[in-house]
Amino acid sequence: MNIATNVSLPAQGSDALGIEKLPTDFYVCENHYRSELENVFSKCWLMVGRETDLAKSGDFFTYKIDALSVSIIVVRGKDGIIRAFRNACTHRGTKIVTEERGRLRGGMICPYHGWAFGLDGDLLNVPDEETFGCLDKDNEGLHTVSLDKWGGFIFINLDPHPQWSLKEYLAPLGEDLIKYVGDEQWTWSFGWKSRVKSNWKSPVDAQVEGYHITYGHRRTISRNVTAETTRPYINPGSIGVPGGHHLFRPEKLGEQTPIGLLAARYGATSLYAEPEKEFAANNFDQLAFSQHPRWILDGYLLFPNTVLFVQKGQLFIQRTLPLSPHECLWEVDFYHSEKPQKFGEKFNHEQGRIQIRDVLSEDLKIVEGIQENYRSGAIKEMNLSRQEVIIRAYYHSIRQFVEEGSSR
Ligand code: FES
Ligand SMILES: [Fe+2]
Numbered sequence: 001m002n003i004a005t006n007v008s009l010p011a012q013g014s015d016a017l018g019i020e021k022l023p024t025d026f027y028v029c030e031n032h033y034r035s036e037l038e039n040v041f042s043k044c045w046l047m048v049g050r051e052t053d054l055a056k057s058g059d060f061f062t063y064k065i066d067a068l069s070v071s072i073i074v075v076r077g078k079d080g081i082i083r084a085f086r087n088a089c090t091h092r093g094t095k096i097v098t099e100e101r102g103r104l105r106g107g108m109i110c111p112y113h114g115w116a117f118g119l120d121g122d123l124l125n126v127p128d129e130e131t132f133g134c135l136d137k138d139n140e141g142l143h144t145v146s147l148d149k150w151g152g153f154i155f156i157n158l159d160p161h162p163q164w165s166l167k168e169y170l171a172p173l174g175e176d177l178i179k180y181v182g183d184e185q186w187t188w189s190f191g192w193k194s195r196v197k198s199n200w201k202s203p204v205d206a207q208v209e210g211y212h213i214t215y216g217h218r219r220t221i222s223r224n225v226t227a228e229t230t231r232p233y234i235n236p237g238s239i240g241v242p243g244g245h246h247l248f249r250p251e252k253l254g255e256q257t258p259i260g261l262l263a264a265r266y267g268a269t270s271l272y273a274e275p276e277k278e279f280a281a282n283n284f285d286q287l288a289f290s291q292h293p294r295w296i297l298d299g300y301l302l303f304p305n306t307v308l309f310v311q312k313g314q315l316f317i318q319r320t321l322p323l324s325p326h327e328c329l330w331e332v333d334f335y336h337s338e339k340p341q342k343f344g345e346k347f348n349h350e351q352g353r354i355q356i357r358d359v360l361s362e363d364l365k366i367v368e369g370i371q372e373n374y375r376s377g378a379i380k381e382m383n384l385s386r387q388e389v390i391i392r393a394y395y396h397s398i399r400q401f402v403e404e405g406s407s408r
Contacts, residue, residue, distance in 0.1 A: 009248060009292075013232050021381040022395050024374040027199040031168035032402065033325040037067055039405025040304045040398060045148070045155040045162065045169050045240060047306045047319065048074060051337065052187050053101075054154065058119060061101040062087060067322045072145050072156060073097050075104065075185030076120040082149070084156045088121065091115050096142075099288065108142075117142050137222055138151040151181040159294075169240035175212065177310070183337065186315055190353060191333035192197065194364065199374075200320045200328035201394065204369035207307040207318055208232070208245065208299065208390035216366060220359050224349040225296070226262075227387060231315050242397045243390035246294065263351035266344035267313065301390055303397050313337045316356070326371055332360065 026032045048063045073096070074166075076291020087095050087112040094242035096108050096117070107124060108117045121142035129135060146157040148166035149312035151173075155166050176287040196203055206212065214222050229250050234243040295313040309316035315335040320328050336351070340346040374377045384392050 003165075008290065009294075010231050010233075010246075012230075013097040013165065013389035015233065015386065016236060017389065017392045018398055021292060021383055022392065024129055024379055024382055026207070026395070026398065027371065027374045028325055029199060032323055033199075033322065035405060036304075037322065040157045041065060041068060041322070043163065043262075043401065043405070044304050045157050045164075045166050047153050047302060047308075047317070048303075049154050050152050050158050050186065050188070051082065051149060051154060052184060052292045052335075053154075057107070058098065058104040059102075060104055062097055062099070063266065065158075065321055066160070069325070070158065071095060073142075074147070074154060074156070075108075079120070080315055081120075082147065082154060084145035085121050085122060086145060086146040089115055089117075090142065091126075093251065105316065112244075151178040152184065152186060153181070164239055166393075169241055170302070172235040172238045172241045172337045179242075181308075181310060183213065185337045185370075187339065189334045189336045189339075189349065191407075193332075194330045195323070196328050196330045196364050196368060197326060198328060198364075198371040199325060199365040200322040201398070202370060203318070203320050203328065203330050203364060204394065206363040207393050208243065208301050208394065209388040210247070210362075210365075211387040212244065217359055220355065220362060223272060225254060226251065229294075229296075230387065233389050234389055236393075239305050242301050242303055242393035244298060245390065246292075246293040246298050247296045249296055251294075254303055256333055256382045260353060260355070264350075265349045266350075267348035270304065301394060303394070314352075326375060330360075330364065332356075 015155045030323075042309075049061055053059070053061060054074070054076040057076055057078050057080065060073055063072045063074060064070065072084050073084065073087045076082050087097055089096050089111065089112065091113060094110050094279075096110050097104075098163075103328050104119060107119055109115070110117075114125075114127045116122050121144060122138045123140045123142075126132065126135065126137065129137075132174065145164050148157075150166050150170050157166075171225070204246040209232065210225075210227050212227075213225055213230065214227045216222075218224075225247060229248040230245050232243060232245040235241050297309050300307055300308045300310070305320045307318045308342060309318075313336060317333045317335070319331045319333075321331070322328050335351070338345075340349050
């Protein structure tokens with residue numbers, strides 16, 4: 001297939017949210033950080049995994065927000081329903097599950113005194129029950145946490161009565177995208193976690209603008225993905241999706257690494273994919289530019305802490321969790337629609353994994369340096385281009401949550 005080079009791309013960014021400098025204190029201020037924990041992380045829908053992570057009854061994973069001392073069990077019940085509970089025994093508060101993931105056989109038994117809970121959270125058995133004066137077992141089940149699903153993703157909300165339904169929250173993403181990402185074929189391939197010495201928002205900032213690619217990634221992907229090929233947009237009325245971007249191949253591909261070129265023959269996980277590897281994605285109508293001959297991926301900022309990249313055959317998810325104003329946990333997960341079978345496909349996946357590891361290392365090194373300069377007071381305001389409009393939208397969303405929270 002010949003790539004069309006005369007197809008116009010949409011305009012980059014906008015000035016709709018203003019052009020003024022933004023203060024950097026919201027990356028370092030202790031009070032602001034505490035307000036974010038209280039008004040953002042305790043109120044917003046947080047993506048915690050995918051339904052396919054819990055394939056069978058009893059499959060569970062735990063989700064921790066250390067900054068809030070929160071631990072949650074997400075588990076699939078005997079009835080197939082996925083539920084979330086506080087990982088806290090209602091006897092005296094012991095953590096019932098200590099592993100990160102696994103399969104529970106029939107229920108959960110507290111390791112301290114042996115209270116037994118069903119996969120639906122009900123309290124089933126209390127050793128020496130008669131020694132408790134007036135125990136109402138029916139009201140002593142595990143405490144539930146709000147949970148909902150979108151496109152095969154599981155979200156939780158620490159607010160027992162979330163202000164918005166998940167559907168309202170993610171409305172700009174549209175129904176067709178749900179169909180595409182909701183396909184049960186997507187299964188987890190690999191991922192990792194890093195502790196990063198930066199504010200939790202900074203790694204997100206690095207994933208929602210393409211301005212830095214040309215220079216910041218000059219040793220890795222910039223030959224084939226440039227600032228010019230990233231088209232950011234904002235969703236001004238949205239609560240849960242402040243903005244996103246579309247990534248395109250440049251009109252002229254730059255020099256390519258031999259290994260990247262070789263891997264691109266066997267799949268689309270690599271950004272080095274050649275034009276003749278162009279694909280028409282099934283059920284991809286809602287991804288606005290999927291039919292564009294130079295389209296590579298769509299990226300979405302899911303407020304507050306998730307970046308979702310959707311490609312043909314690959315979902316690339318990055319999440320951040322605060323540990324302090326100056327440190328965060330950065331989680332990366334890849335899901336693929338088809339398990340690589342042949343050697344070439346496995347090689348393609350491996351090359352994609354190594355490439356993204358190197359690219360993210362470049363990002364994380366930079367954001368750690370930024371944190372030091374914000375913390376020392378060397379830089380009190382930041383300048384943002386139109387290419388970086390999503391960072392401005394992100395800032396506005398956070399400020400809105402924090403201000404509304406403090407006026408309550
Ligand atoms: S704290 Fe769980 S059984 Fe005692
Ligand atoms: Fe980057």
